[in-house]
Amino acid sequence: MRGRLKYKLLNLLNRFGLILLVAWTVVSLVTLLIEVIPGKPSTAILGENATLEQIEQFERKHGLNKPAFFVTFSDDGIKWNGFDNRYASYFSGILRGDLGVSFRTDRPVLDMILERYPNTLKLALAAMLIAVLIAIPLGVLAGTHKGSWIDNFASFFALLGISLPSFVTGPFLVYIFAVKLRWFAPTGSSNPEDIVLPAITLGSALSAILTRMVRSSVIEELGEDYVRTARAKGLSETVVIYKHVLKNGLIPVVTVLGLQLGVLLAGAIITEKIFGWQGLGTLLLDDGIAKRDYRLVQGCVLVISMTYILVNTLTDMIYSLLDPRIRLS
Structure with missing residues (x-):
């Protein structure tokens, strides 16, 4: 014990x-x-006409007048800057829960991220839900009808979903369902129904990947001895497939889901841009990178990476629930 x-x-x-x-x-x-990016944030934000005094005041306010790292390389050699540098100051702020202040708005970066993060997380989870609802039934049907027209249709759907990028699928859905049918608004994130089109755009590619994985897992598990034993006991085919085969076959699928959630959070940038979805992606792209607000860029990337790590840790925990024989190393 x-x-x-x-x-x-x-x-x-x-x-x-x-x-x-x-x-x-x-x-x-x-x-x-x-x-290493050329140019100064002070010049990009204040403009070319800013005075030297304004630039110095801006850099002093945001700590940009300090050295970047512990050491500085120059023609004169290597200079030790000590712990009073931007790199050390930023990490000490992270340990206190402070991601710094936006260069443009003077608002705390953490507050700006917390405003947008729920929208991105909601979109990613909705896309995963759509992907699972499509992939599991279609993958099971394809796996249990290997070589049939159902299997061929599932393979065609998977190949089509993987081949079409989000910047093609998104505008196509907007044209059909927003412009022609007028069922949804083309952009926005204020109404509950606004999540449908971006979630389908993100979830379609993931559902294609999951469909192929579920199909392969089902085909592999159907050849195991426990399946023949379950059928010999008189269990119905539905119970055999969905209670026994699918449970064991979901282990690799859970792996992909855990990895893809981080991909969805990062890959949602293009989808958020297409649909005007006010999430972390548009915050990073429009307010961070486009406006050279480096503090905001650092904060967004840190939050996305930490989410990715936590999701993968949760995925490992789910392993043991699906198969108690699995031991984490």
């Missing part, structure tokens, strides 16, 4: 350390990329 508790504690500490390591790596890489 004590050995199992020690093992679980070490596993928990290992995962927590991994989360910190990934978060540190992501923020460090983003900070490094931002620093």
Whole structure:
């Protein structure tokens, strides 16, 4: 008992350390990329006509007058800047729960992200729900009717969904359902029905991937001995498929779902832009990158990466529920 508790504690500490390591790596890489981009944020935000005094005041206000990192490389050699630099200041702020202040609006970055993050999360979850509702029934039908027209249709649907990018599917759905049929508004995120088209756009590609995975898993599981045993006991085909085969076949599907949620959160940028969905993607693209608000860019990337890490940790926990034989290493 004590050995199992020690093992679980070490596993928990290992995962927590991994989360910190990934978060540190992501923020460090983003900070490094931002620093090597030509131009100054003060010039981009204040404009070319800003006076030297205005630029100095802006840089002093946001800490841009400090060195970027611990060391500075120049023609004179390497200079040690100590801990009074932008990199150390930003990380100390993260440890206090402070992601800094926007260069343009002077609002806390965390507040701006929390305003938009629920919309992006809602869109990603809606897209995953649509993908699962399409993929599981279609994948099971294809797997249980291998080689039939149902299987061929599922394969065609999967190939079509994977081949069409969101910037093609999105405008097509807008043209059909918003312009021609007028069932939905072409853009916006204020009404409940506004989520339908962007969720279908995001979920269609994911449903295609999941359909192929469910089909492969079902075909593989149907050849196992426990399936023949269940049928020999007189269980109906529906019970065999959905209670036994699908449960074991969902393990690789859960893996993809966990990985794809992070992809959806990051890949929703294009979809949010197409449909005018006020989420984290448009915040990062329009208010962060386009306006060179680097503090906002750092905060958005950090939140997306942390969400991705937490979802994958949750995915590992679901493994053990689907199959108790799985042990986390």
